[in-house]
Amino acid sequence: METILEARGLTKTYRSDGVETPAVRGVDLVLRGGEFVSIMGPSGRGKSTLLYLLGLLARPTGGTVVLAGTDTRRIGDSERTRLRRRHIGFVFQQFNLLPTLSAEENVTLALRLRRRPAGDLAREILAAVGLEGKRRRKPSELSVGEQQRVAIARALVTRPPVLLADEPTGNLDSEASERVLDLVGRFHAESGQAVVLITHNEKVAERAERIVRMHDGRLMGD
């Protein structure tokens, strides 16, 4: 299968008050289309930073990310945004839904930002995650598990080739976690999209086809 996302010597160092803190150190990672990879490691060791770099939300200090054949090292913010829109879906640990919009509006927003007609897509995908009956509810009126399912729906409604999930079950109980992971697995199987899932939980990581361990900002191999 074709490589959809690649990190080459990716490095991210944070500088504050003259102190340098390396978060990601020389990471090489290849993600092929349709692949499901878990990146595992203890908390605070650069996994989320790596995800943000892969998703073009952050700029690396060194190295590059190649997304859908485009080396992002030298492209501007507008082009990065366009690439991200076209190829990446994000799911976060804290769900990150907009609190003033309903579940359906949160999902529709992802389409409207891409100037795509919303049509029935939002309702269909909310039905697919089992929330059609609660589509008009605001996030505050949903359980944490339901909020995460809305977040997944929002990430997937635009059919991105790559889904990046940052500890999607971190704030959920075991039942909700299972449900969310089943959803991710199902969409992965049905749509053939590539998934990168960050977790510190072994059981969650085992859902992936490939587990890569990360420690102190470095990947330790599969």
Add this chain to the structure above:
Amino acid sequence: MVRLPVANILARKVRTCISVLAIGVGVALFLVLVGLTSMLREIADRTVNVDAHMMVWPASDQVVLSGGLPAEKVERHLEEIAGVEHAVPVLRWPLKMAGRVQNVYAIRPEDWSFFAGPDRIVEGRALGGGSEMVIDTRLARAGDYRLGQTVERWGRRLTIVGIATEGVAGRVFMPIETVSRTMNQDRLRASFFYVRLANAADVGPVREEIESRGLRVITFDEYYDVLAASFVDMDLVIGAVVFVAGFVCFLVILLTVYTMVVERTREIGILKAIGASRLQVFGLILAEAGLICAGGILTGFLLTWGSRALVLNFQPLWTVNIPAVRFAYAAALAAVGTGLGAVHPAMRAAGQDPVDSLRYE
């Protein structure tokens, strides 16, 4: 995409209402205060609503203080000038009616046709002699005066014999002889004269001649400017009002939008993560500010209508004239103030780092 700015505004109802109200007050301030300055125009329009071409005044304040120009003598001299058809003396004197001091236009009854023809009398008749007065409809409404009513002033019982339409030169007309006697004048005097020319094109030469005789001429065209010049600070007041109104809108929006952007730092990060471009974030922030501005403008219009009604209720003789185009100016002023106030916070929001924003607590 409109849904998000609307939802955000509705999520902070109190703050939105305060911001809308503040802009509304700015808009109303501009409209009502500038509208009040139209009182001057109203006075000027009435004063020149006479069948004449110019006014002739004493050149010296000394003459004014002494009671005015000798009416018959000056009238004769003016009518001797080539081109002058008629000179009409007017003695102005203060008289309190409807709770405010009015300028009585004391004239000769036979000169009534210069000020108002028979079609301007809506009740009663034109001025006769003695202790009579004719008032205009606005004063009648303001003071609840009726035809035939007597008013005691200056130790006299003055009878309202006629009510004229609003817009005549004075709100109160009385016989010049009556007022002159009340003032204990030795002879009939005039505060000024209205002069009608045989040919309006002769204004220049006639003016020259009159001024060479030591009198001051104000043509009807220049009367408003002369009046406005006597209120030297009028332009300053208007300018200050416009500035304050615009600045209020700018400040309110700047503070509101800045607070919104800081409060929603994380949300901005989410928007960027799910695909919003800088321009879209910028546009969303401006859209919210624009909605608040629109609400403020509408509120301002309502406040203006209410304030105007209140002013006229308590001061019925004041004029608060607000032509339709001025509403457009007020809206434009609010929009400009809003735009300037929102641009900086919107740019700040658009430029926020998405990762820092997502991590913001």
